[in-house]
Amino acid sequence: MKAIQNITLLGSGNVATQLGKALQKKGITILQVFSRNPENATQLAHQIGAMAISNLQDLDPGADLYLICIKDDSIGELAGQFPFKDRLIAHTSGSIPMDVLSNNEHYGIFYPLQTFTKDQSVDFLSIPFCIEANSPENEEKLMHLAGLLSEHVTKISSEQRKAIHLAAVFACNFSNNMYAIAEDILTQNGMSLDLLKPLIRETADKISTASPQAVQTGPAKRGDLEIMKNHLQMLADSKEYQDIYRIISDNILKQN
C-alpha cells in the first residue's frame, strides 16, 4: 500500500477546516481546497498552504485522496460532477450511503464521529473515526490516514453506520429533547436550566467509565410508584410529557 501523502479537500466548512489543519500538522500536504464560493476556498487554503479553486475543472489530478466535506444533501450532486474516475474519493458523512460515490473506481467513507464548531480547535485523538471502502486496499489507506489523527479508528460496514446513526438519535438528539423538557418545567416554575447543568454534565460524564444501565438512577429505577404518580399529576397540563414520562419509566422499570 502506498500511504496517502497529499489530499485535496472538497469543501471549506467546519469539517474541512478542522480536518485540513489537523492533517497538515501530521505532515500531509493539502494540495487544493475547492469551494463554489471563491472567498471561502481562499480563506481555508491560505491557512493550510493549499491552492484555492472554485471550479471543478481546475482540480489537480495528482492528489492521493479527494475528501468531500460538505453538507449531506449536496454530496450526491458533487460526486456526480467529480471529473476523475480512477482517483480515490471519500466523504465524511455518517448518514449518506457509500454508493453515491460508486461511479468511481476507488471510494470510501472517512467519518469522524463528532460535531465540529467553527474556530474551535478539535483534539482528534479521542474522536472515533469510522472507515469503510470499496476495496481492502482503499480501506487500508483510509484507516492509515485516520490513524495519524485518532487513537480510535474503526472499520465499519454500511449497516453498522446506519445503526450508529440510529443510536446517536437516541443518545444525542433525544437526550437533548429531555433537556428541553426539563428547561420547560423549570421556566414554568420561575427557574432556569442553569440549576441542572452541573447534574446534566455529571450524567454524561458518568458513562465514560460505566455502562448507562449500571448507573441508572431515579424513581423508575427504584420502583418508587408513589413519586411517579405525583410526577404524572404535576404533568397534567401536557399529555405529551405525561406519555414520555410513562413510556420511558416503563422501559427503565423493565430493566430492573
Next chain:
Amino acid sequence: MKAIQNITLLGSGNVATQLGKALQKKGITILQVFSRNPENATQLAHQIGAMAISNLQDLDPGADLYLICIKDDSIGELAGQFPFKDRLIAHTSGSIPMDVLSNNEHYGIFYPLQTFTKDQSVDFLSIPFCIEANSPENEEKLMHLAGLLSEHVTKISSEQRKAIHLAAVFACNFSNNMYAIAEDILTQNGMSLDLLKPLIRETADKISTASPQAVQTGPAKRGDLEIMKNHLQMLADSKEYQDIYRIISDNILKQN
C-alpha cells in the same frame, strides 16, 4: 443575623464528607460528626477535626447548625429523634419535604444540586445550592453559609424543589436511559457505546451556552420523514423502542 460558625454533621457518607471538608476549609468549625456506625463517624471526624459520636444523646447543644446528610428515607426517622427543639436543623435532600423537620423551632433545606462520589473532591463553586427555611432569619443564615462555598445560591420554595426534581428526572434519569438504548443498539450491531461517547459529551456541553431547544438537531428536527421511517423499521424487534422513538420525535416535530 448571627452567621453560622460551627456545625454538627448528622451523617458520614459522601455528602457529609464533601460538605464537611469544604466548609472546614472556609473557616467553619465542625463540632461533631454523628453516625450510628462509630467507625464511619470516627473516620470522617478525624479528617475534619471534629468529635465522633454514634449516640444522639451525646450531641453537643452548642452547634449553630445541625446538618442532616443521610439517605432520603432515613431523614424523617432521624429528625424525630433529634433531642433539641430550639436549634437550627436542616437537611440536604432534594426530594424530602421540609416539614419532616417541623417539630423544631428553626429548620430549613440546604440542598446542593449535584451527585457526589466518594473520594472525589468536589468543586462546590459552580454547584447550585437551593435554600429554603421556616423563617427569613434562618433562610439568611443558610444562604450565607451556602455562599461561602458556591457562586450559585438560590432561594426556592418546596413547590419549586418538586419541579426541580421532576425536571432532573427528564434531564438526567431519562437521558441516561437514552444512552442505555443507544448502547443496546450498538452492541446488537457488534459495536460499543465508546463510539458515541465524544458526541454524548458534546451534546451535554452544548447546552452550557445555548438553550436545548435552539440546538436541537436530528431527523425529527429536520422533518426528515424518510429517515424516521427507516429508523422505525430498524427498531421492528422492539415495540418499546419504537414507541419511545415515535413519541419523542413527535414532541420534537411539534416544536418546529
